[in-house]
Amino acid sequence: MEAPLPGGIGLSHISAYPWEAADGVCGGSPHLHLACTEAYVVTGGRGAVQTLTVEEGFTETPLEPGALAWFTPGTVHRMVEGSDLRVTVLMQNGGLPEAGDAVFTFPPDVLADPDAYARAAALPAKEGPEAEAAARKRRDLAVEGYLRLREALADGDDGPLRAFHRAAARLVAPKAEEWRERWRAGALAAAERTGEQLTALARGDAAHLAAGTVRAAGPTRRGGYGMCGRRDEYELPGTTLPYYGE
Template sequence: MVSLPHPLPGAVGLSHLSAYDWEAADGVCGGSPHLHLVCTEGYVVTAGRGAVQTLSPDGYRDLPLEAGSVAWFTPGTVHRMVQGGGLRITVLMQNSGLPEAGDAVFTFPTEVLEDPERYAAAAALPAGTGPEVAAAARRRRDLAVAGFLPLREALQAGDNEPYLRFQQAAARLVRARVPTWRELWRAGALAAAERTGAQLDALEAGDPRYLAEATAFGARPTRLGGYGMCGRRDEYALPGVTLPQSGD
């Protein structure tokens, strides 16, 4: 059984992002479009400006981002962070550990999505933060945009079938990982909720002895400027928060 003894509040994931300023094929600077299968993702904008482009079965949206604004997207929503100038975001992820364990699928073209080995090779990045990693991250971003643009065009024309097919392909890609995700969820988000239930039971019974275990924690980023899906990412080596993988 996986154990996450001291997760962040609610067992959320945490990172900081500076959106990529690389120009894509459509002239837009930003990150790699992708969706999450079971995790809601939230942006808290701390500096700069930009936007997040989203695709869902009910259409295309372009949400402006500026310091102080918040945006979030439920599972199945493709999101593409767009750089407008100095955009800096704190990312909060539901179900800490699951995104890093593969709960994210890029909008690669269909022929890549339908070949698990080809998908894995296209999604992987070399270790480190050097120029070769930057080049690989940019190629990955460009491939995701190549699949994203036709999906967006179809949705804007009122046709959601290509998007629904993408969701189905994404679900097929990750199906084998579900048992691992379930263990991470049980150890993290579910365990955190169950602890709250136990504490409420104790208070109702007039037994606050669990408060004797009260303590505090602190942490600083352990890696600066990693290459995530949406941009350069500062990460924390905390239980369930940021594992050494390339998801946002």
Template structure:
């Protein structure tokens, strides 16, 4: 029998995060149009390309890669991988994010220059955006992107030259920056992805006893984006107000 604890909200499968992105077409210092390089510390992220073309640049212990993106492409990268979405022409991507809600709660660190990363208050100020989707938010998102690219290019250059020291130091600095947020992340994980997995285990136990009681709650849900054209890390972002789906970015 499934336990009598309060029912979960109805998240997307596995309590994943979901959003749609149109990659930024702003040109950066190296002549490339695209998003803000960053990494996640506990979340794997996936891109499903639905339109256009472009690439994702990644930095990892294996070195630097540029992976082409075209309709039908599926690309994913694990925690610690620095990634930068590159616009090649009308690029449109559906993003699936492990542990929905954690990136918005701070599991995402931009590749700002070391002097910004060294000061938590300076980092928070550089990472924050004004609310809304107006010109002030666009200007701040572009400044944030440019600052992330400024710190990213030396990391990439060193890694291409065979020196992973700056990249490793960035990972360590990112871990220090988010350390105080981990208790809140743990609660989100317990209430989201972990709870969804545990509920499956309870349902399997019930079925092993030939008890299908949980199937009495079967139904369907639907949702539409509740914000279109917001400013995400990589591009203009459509968001859903669905439990477990991607919520607006904010610093906590």
């Protein structure tokens, strides 16, 4: 039997991008998740995560060693580099982000055209100068759209952010049923196993304990170009290598 991480979560390690964007800030590509909560566990360095939500507007949460920050679906987030920021990412519903549960804050004309979005999000290579140039271009386009959303919120107008939410939902709608199957096989199956174990324990049945097992894994790929920064990625039960436009 497969042994997924607790709760069927996904995990990766990220070092924030050091590239300066149009607003003078160094960091990653702003984006949101549509069905997954994401958590940052800061393991080194310093920085911040900038977020945009309908309820809270723009916020910036400091990140330093030992800090834990998490954000629910619909939260636009941007990892900001301070000094050698390193973060372990815990992702709800392992397998869904890898299947595309993330949308960049590209400008509205790109979001309105699925083919244009796919071209803007894709990387032509996994490594080397071409991959870095494409990842940086992708980041800059996402920052362009993000700054428009942030400026509108600062003016008290959440309309553009709500419009972005709708555009993101339209983009991923064709994938939703396939995501449902991943969720059933991953996070839902993990929760259901716990229910079965509790039922067994209530009647004094310890049979499932005999199936205890240990698994270990190292990064499947180091230094990949993700949304927020360079990623050390793990291929674990119930997941595939990360999507993130790669």
